Amino acid sequence: MSKQFDVIVIGAGPGGYIAAIRAAQLGFKVACIDEWKNDKGGPAPGGTCTNVGCIPSKALLQSSEHFDQASHHFAEHGIGVKGLSMDVSTMVARKDLVVKQNNDGILYLFKKNKVSFFHGRGSFAKAVEGGYEILVTGAATESLTGKQVIVATGSRARALPGTPFDEESILSNDGALRIGAVPKKLGLIGSGVIGLEMGSVWRRLGAEVTILEGLPTFLGAVDEQIAKEAHKAFIKQGLKIELGVKVGAIKTGKKGVSIAYENAKGEAQTLDVDKLIISIGRLANTEGLNAEAVGLKLDERGLVVVDDDCRTNLPGVWAVGDVVRGPMLAHKAEEEGVAVAERIAGQHGHVNFNTVPWVIYTSPEIAWVGQTEQQLKAAGRAYKAGTFPFLANGRARALGDTTGMVKFLADAATDEILGVHIVGPMASELIAEAVVAMEFRASSEDIARICHAHPSLSEATKEAALAVDKRSLNF
Numbered sequence: 001m002s003k004q005f006d007v008i009v010i011g012a013g014p015g016g017y018i019a020a021i022r023a024a025q026l027g028f029k030v031a032c033i034d035e036w037k038n039d040k041g042g043p044a045p046g047g048t049c050t051n052v053g054c055i056p057s058k059a060l061l062q063s064s065e066h067f068d069q070a071s072h073h074f075a076e077h078g079i080g081v082k083g084l085s086m087d088v089s090t091m092v093a094r095k096d097l098v099v100k101q102n103n104d105g106i107l108y109l110f111k112k113n114k115v116s117f118f119h120g121r122g123s124f125a126k127a128v129e130g131g132y133e134i135l136v137t138g139a140a141t142e143s144l145t146g147k148q149v150i151v152a153t154g155s156r157a158r159a160l161p162g163t164p165f166d167e168e169s170i171l172s173n174d175g176a177l178r179i180g181a182v183p184k185k186l187g188l189i190g191s192g193v194i195g196l197e198m199g200s201v202w203r204r205l206g207a208e209v210t211i212l213e214g215l216p217t218f219l220g221a222v223d224e225q226i227a228k229e230a231h232k233a234f235i236k237q238g239l240k241i242e243l244g245v246k247v248g249a250i251k252t253g254k255k256g257v258s259i260a261y262e263n264a265k266g267e268a269q270t271l272d273v274d275k276l277i278i279s280i281g282r283l284a285n286t287e288g289l290n291a292e293a294v295g296l297k298l299d300e301r302g303l304v305v306v307d308d309d310c311r312t313n314l315p316g317v318w319a320v321g322d323v324v325r326g327p328m329l330a331h332k333a334e335e336e337g338v339a340v341a342e343r344i345a346g347q348h349g350h351v352n353f354n355t356v357p358w359v360i361y362t363s364p365e366i367a368w369v370g371q372t373e374q375q376l377k378a379a380g381r382a383y384k385a386g387t388f389p390f391l392a393n394g395r396a397r398a399l400g401d402t403t404g405m406v407k408f409l410a411d412a413a414t415d416e417i418l419g420v421h422i423v424g425p426m427a428s429e430l431i432a433e434a435v436v437a438m439e440f441r442a443s444s445e446d447i448a449r450i451c452h453a454h455p456s457l458s459e460a461t462k463e464a465a466l467a468v469d470k471r472s473l474n475f
């Protein structure tokens with residue numbers, strides 16, 4: 001007997017579990033299926049984000065930042081530390097605990113909202129009258145029937161052709177979060193978000209880190225001025241970043257990993273490291289879905305094809321998060337999950353892609369929302385720019401962290417904020433003000449006229465807004 005549901009969600013990452021909760025809040029009978037296993041074989045809902053992504057990476061970034069502060073910055077506060085040490089296994093165990101707390105939190109939320117959770121792989125069996133039959137293959141096989149199905153199966157790391165991940169020497173994001181001791185030499189391929197965050201963790205703990213990047217520009221999607229400032233800071237910290245390389249043969253042996261590559265000048269080089277993290281983007285998880293059984297349309301990269309509202313080619317089947325077009329970000333997945341649940345309920349769920357913030361949790365942090373200066377130039381849009389350095393911000397001086405700046409881009413005629421870009425301390429938190437402002441289509445003058453607490457880093461945001469009109473007060 002197939003169990004009947006109004007809504008079946010496949011995948012319990014941030015897209016799926018949030019969609020399930022919102023659908024349950026709206027009065028639907030909801031099932032959520034997820035196959036992720038913890039180290040005891042039990043369920044571990046939360047997807048990539050909770051298990052091997054956002055949460056564990058931020059836990060390790062925090063631990064390594066504490067170590068870096070104690071190693072290099074406590075002394076200037078008059079704090080002496082003798083015999084400072086780093087126990088990587090304790091750091092990793094703490095990270096695992098943080099992950100488990102999040103897994104348990106989601107199971108609790110499912111219970112609270114009466115979402116039925118199924119542990120196993122969900123796949124399409126067939127279309128049935130008024131919905132779809134979904135099989136759950138776990139400890140046993142179960143049949144569920146749903147009037148509506150939300151696919152939220154997420155993504156996995158992309159390997160380099162011919163170099164599969166062994167998670168011992170050649171690591172994806174999964175292995176990168178489970179390294180048991182600080183490697184003497186660590187290599188990374190790809191200086192994108194994972195490359196910079198993971199490279200920072202192990203550099204702070206003492207590894208010699210080299211990142212090989214295929215493109216000639218550093219962080220090409222980031223505002224150029226901000227990317228330059230960040231690059232300068234990373235190089236100063238000791239990260240080695242080689243741009244414009246062509247990676248060749250990768251060999252693993254007893255001594256580690258050897259990477260042959262051509263540098264930007266076309267010279268043959270070899271990089272020998274103890275471990276290699278490959279962070280060159282991610283692929284959609286669609287193989288396990290049996291999409292063919294119902295004719296669910298995928299594109300040439302394996303992404304589920306959806307319209308602006310996350311509708312697939314099949315009536316009553318939706319898809320959200322990393323498995324569809326758009327940025328691979330947890331908060332984007334969540335917003336799509338909420339919007340789809342609301343659309344199923346006949347409401348008008350909406351996601352504004354222009355105000356999805358990005359954050360790179362390095363030190364300094366990089367955060368932005370809206371358009372970059374290079375995008376505005378390419379579009380021929382007339383704009384004004386204003387910047388304010390943290391060097392001139394009292395709170396940043398007191399913190400001892402004055403790297404970076406806040407940058408505003410506003411329409412030349414209307415003054416509407418078109419983009420805000422930050423590199424510096426707590427950029428991840430500061431960007432929220434810019435997101436709110438852009439959602440309300442505020443002008444830079446609106447921010448400039450708002451009273452900001454003193455002393456606070458947010459005053460740099462106000463000052464950058466003032467700088468759009470060339471009237472910043474403290475610089």
Ligand code: FAD
Nearest residue numbers: 011013014015035047048053054122154321322328329330
């Ligand atoms: P996922 O989180 O990938 O979840 C999909 C779930 O579906 C998984 O549990 C998977 O096991 C399950 N699944 C797949 N197929 C099936 C099936 N057939 N049946 C049952 N279950 C299935 N984003 C941010 O916004 N901020 C960050 O700081 C951040 N840091 C990151 C750090 C790293 C190292 C990585 C790798 C990613 C990071 N991301 C971050 C990206 C973020 O993790 C993803 O954008 C987000 O997890 C996508 O959510 P999702 O629900 O679409 O998919």
Ligand code: NAI
Nearest residue numbers: 190191192193194195213214215279280281328359360361
């Ligand atoms: P990415 O797309 O951010 O970066 C990949 C980098 O690898 C690019 O710079 C690309 O030019 C380079 N590259 C690709 N192929 C290459 C090759 N053959 N040789 C050398 N360089 C090559 O992807 P990444 O870092 O794997 O992260 C995946 C996604 O996960 C991110 O795009 C982001 O959506 C998400 N993420 C988000 C985080 C956050 O929000 N803080 C943190 C980590 C990941």
